[in-house]
Amino acid sequence: MRHLLGADYAAFAASYEQAAHIGLRVNTLKMSAADFISKSPFTLTPVGEYEPAGFRVADETQPGRHPYHAAGLYYLQEPSAMAVAALLDPQPGEWVLDLAAAPGGKSTHLITRMKDQGLLVTNDVDRSRARDLAENLERWGARNTLITSSTPQQLAAHFGPLFDRVLVDAPCSGEGMFRKQGGFDWSENMVLACARRQTAILHTAVSLLRSGGILAYATCTFSPEEDEGVIGRFLAEHPDFSLITSPRFAGFAPGQPGWLPDDVQLPDTEQLAQATRFWPHRFAGEGHFVALLQKSGDNRLVQSGKLNQSPHPTRAEQQLWQAFARDALQVELDEERMVVSNGRYLHLLPPNAPDTTGLYVLRHGLPLAELRKNHLKPAHTLALALTADDVAHTANFAPDDPLLHAYLQGHPVPHNGPNGWLLITVDGFGLSWGKCVNGQIKNHYPRGLRR
Known part of the structure; x- marks a missing residue:
């Protein structure tokens, strides 16, 4: 970095003496x-x-x-990570793919920008990380998402050019995380290996994007090999793509055409300045690189030929849900979009959700309940998607109420109300389900979240 930054290097190095943002x-x-x-x-x-x-x-x-x-x-x-979804700027009603999404921060940002309208498919190939992704999206309360754990190649073969926008938040050498996490096991060989992997992911992402669609490539590293180098090679091999200019806000710096590796033959290297760099000595954040790429074409969306094939609930299962909804909810959910996964989990699909047969799917839209023999248990995720106005009965707490903290630790708490399911809320926002039995709320806060 000393050679690349020249006179700027001293300020760059000094930024690492400061606390992470x-x-x-x-x-x-x-x-x-x-x-x-x-x-x-x-x-x-x-x-x-x-x-x-x-x-x-x-x-x-x-x-x-x-x-x-x-x-x-x-x-x-982290503040520079917030810029990625802001620059991709998905719109309500669009179909968007977050290809390497864990732990889920950018996915929560994407679905927020979409106003939870349209469809967000959020994916991570690592099953453990995909579970973390699911937990973060569930806490967000989003409804119109599908959470998958498949390879990019599997998604491309299954969906084809279905998406209006695709985010490739590429696995990288993480130089922008050094201040937060230390240098871990960084090496030049790691940088080169990351660049090869990033290039392969981008090549696959191409086939998931519709004509006229926009692809965002992002890393949290400063390495030219993984940033300008990967984008330069991609553009050289994909003449149907072009860089588009990112908005320039305070602290946003241009990409560096002069850092393109010598072995990359790109007719117009200056276009790399349209990418965006976030430097810790110029922007109050840890560091990112973002490039926006548009696929040429007529903006025509190629829709999926098949809708979701998951089974609908049986009549008996419908009756279990209807009894719960009648007693506990003040909002109606579209029963035509309800499906059952793994034989016992009731979900509310996004409108016009595509078929996912053959993919590893963690969440089909909004989880509603676990179906049992003669009753159901409402999903924790559903609680997080509701407010006090959406339910018949609540136990509302201020954030500093000792009873709320006791509940979050897994303890039952007293409550003067009718028996049955109620929504635990903090200042009116859904936090968990509880079940009132004879003046006491039985604790249904998930064990893995208790503290």
């Missing part, structure tokens, strides 16, 4: 940024006009342990 992005599917500011127990500093719902926050306030976080009112995301 902690970002907080408000879930505007649940509340406005202005409403959150009025309720926030934290001191918030706006990240910039590129993301009006994004703020910097002091780490010592432990925002990840606050009940608002458990209720999905915000996601903790």
